[in-house]
Amino acid sequence: MDLTDLLGADALEVAPRLLGLHIRTAFDAETTVIALTEVEAYRGADDPASHAFRGRTLRNTPMFGPPGTLYVYRSYGIHWCMNITCGPEGVASAVLLRGGVPRTGVPTMERRRGRTHALSNGPGKLTQALGVTGEHSGTSVLEGPVWLEVGDSTRTPPGPVVATPRIGISRAKELPWRFVTTVPSN
């Protein structure tokens, strides 16, 4: 699988195909890897729920960047949430990473999360477990330090994928642009 080609496609096509892929960080020599199981597609001018619905701003600029750009924003003043930009450069679209299964570095994730369960089953939790913050917004998942990798997935998607409405939004609630898969087995 060629990640550059994949990320260049439309968010609605990219999102389900990210399921099963790995996000890897290695801060302070502590490697953490999460296999994605839940994502959401966000587009631009045609998506009222998107941060880019009203065009480019300082915050959402990474959404207009080249495919593979990280867009990290602060949620409710407390959490960080991470997206991977897709589609052609100049067109706002991204995939929000909402959940995954810890694969490597569980002790590190437990320390970052301050608990031993529910490490990455939510967008704020997943981002915290990986140690990703706003300072990583604008970096490329093809160049690090936050990496998207095919990992050990042999198929994409790795299992049945269900499309549902997106979570926690107040507009365009009905669009089934959230994609969930069963936990990929080892």
Added chain:
DNA sequence: ACGAGGATGCTCT
């Protein structure tokens, strides 16, 4: 098991 409510900061109107 489930629901209500609070924390908290930044972006855009």
Added chain:
DNA sequence: GAGCATCCTCGTC
């Protein structure tokens, strides 16, 4: 000044 692409804790059942 309003509104969040959330998470956690503490009540009640």
